[in-house]
Amino acid sequence: GPNIVGLSIDRVTKRFGEHTAVDELSLEINPGEFVALLGPSGCGKTTMLRMLAGFETVNEGTIQLANRTLASADTHVPPEQRNMAMVFQSYALWPHMSVADNVGYPVKLRGLRGTAYQQKVQQALALVELDAYADRMPQALSGGQRQRVALARCLVSDPSVVLLDEPLANLDRHLRATMEHSFRDFHQRTGATLVYVTHDQTEAMALADKIAVMKAGKLVQWGAPETLYRQPRTAWVAGFIGQGSQLMVAAGHPGKRLESAALMRGLNAIESERSQSVLVRPEHIQISTTLSSSVAPTHSQLAAQVEGVIFRGERYELTLRLPSGETLLAYHHSAPDLGSQVAVSLEQGWCLEPDQ
Ligand code: ADP
Ligand code: MG
Incomplete structure (x- = not known):
């Protein structure tokens, strides 16, 4: 349409054989919005995120970023041309590289060097409270620390859209609370559009400007956390939230x-x-x-x-x-x-x- 839209998802469907993982899902995400995809395990959240990132093709519907078509039945822009960064549920770090080298890798690829490079890495590590761990190797870190390295690596290249797949799932409760604040800070400072997948409704409510509630591949409600809490549409949404x-x-x-x-x-x-x-x-x-x-x-x-x-x-x-x-x-x-x-x-x- 004529509107300037951050990310536009229009009736996107993804099938795996007979199984429909995402079923005619539509969302209009404004530039700079912090959006959560919320739903129980298996409802299609990761699949939707992978289609946004370009790791999965779409069967039907379209995905547009700032009116540029990224994906449709016959279009597929490869992940590296989408200016998006994705943090996976299972954080994949390079085992032979230090924490700092892991984090700096995306900007090193783009040619950043010297003091500017060091500063970027330092800022990203500070954001996840790992400044003191720059020289460690990934295997010398706890699971939670590795996840934070993966986060820092995602944030270092200032992507216009950040896609996060249950990034706090492996962290303990105290760290999750700290990280929730870090995410909000990060979002306010960068203005990046964030799409955040979680099955945890309290996390979604704490973080997101808007929440897309999914059930069995379908969007069941889309709105601000307060709206979902006060005016849930169906009995199921009411039971799932709060x-x-x-x-x-x-x-x-x-x-x-x-x-x-x-x-x-x-x-x-x-x-x-x-x-x-x-x-x-x-x-x-x-x-x-x-x-x-x-x-x-x-x-x-x-x-x-x-x-x-x-x-x-x-x-x-x-x-x-x-x-x-x-x-x-x-x-x-x-x-x-x-x-x-x-x-x-x-x-x-x-x-x-x-x-x-
Ligand atoms: P969620 O992230 O909400 O837990 P997923 O998107 O991972 O859900 O999965 C949605 C559904 O699609 C599940 O039933 C899952 O088994 C199925 N699915 C996901 N990826 C594949 C795949 N590559 N091949 C076949 N089925 C898949
Ligand atoms: Mg998932």
Whole structure:
């Protein structure tokens, strides 16, 4: 189209024999956007990324970068002509080269030498907190350190699009948190377009400006993290992203928010009338434990039994059983007794589409 678009993916399909790994996937990625491809293992994330990089051809559809066609059924621009850099799930370092030589290799290939070269390598290593390891050989590093070397090597050549395939998957939790901040810093400083593959929804939400949620090769929702969290389209997306409970009510329709009064009315309707699935996030649940023995439910409260309590540091996570038999996940600042009754009020809910 006439719009200036960073990366345009239009109805791209990839088949391996009978199996469709990516199924008519379309995304418009703006220049400089940080995008996550999020979905469970096997949903086609790596395949989509490899098609962007040029390591895989496409069967149908087109991939365009700044209105230049990189891939279609009869076009295939080779990887080295795409100005993209990819970090693989299994980081491939050259074993006979030092960390610094591994990192500097892409810019050395382009003719960079001397102080400028040293500076580039130093900056890239600093970004992944490996300044002190420049002279080490890869086999003298831990798995996490090797992954960071692979990252530094990707970042050193200032690519216009950076493709990352689960780059933090092999790192411990503490380092992942540090690296999440590094990624955001890197993105802000370079302005590069980032496409980041992960199966981890908290990682995707922490990092990305926009998230493409994939299931079985298809795009199921595309939007900002806040939108996916607050307005998930389907029951499946709601279950995949964030914590929450899905309850049946007799009110509302998909894509609509139910305020407290309508939600409580819908929940109190007779069972046979409840046909709409509603997502209730834990932060929209108020709990009162003062009526510990016999709760007299009002129109704005439900009685619930405490079936599980988990301590999470800053809060307790409660599993509550509602009169309907449904369970509800709630947060609370203290731990009620197991088996006790609490009064629950729901501030709002979000109506979901059923899954296909
Ligand atoms: P993800 O990265 O989301 O885990 P992949 O893109 O690796 O998923 O794989 C998607 C599907 O395509 C899987 O069912 C996988 O087995 C299949 N697949 C991936 N690559 C190939 C290949 N080269 N040959 C055959 N099947 C493949
Ligand atoms: Mg993968």
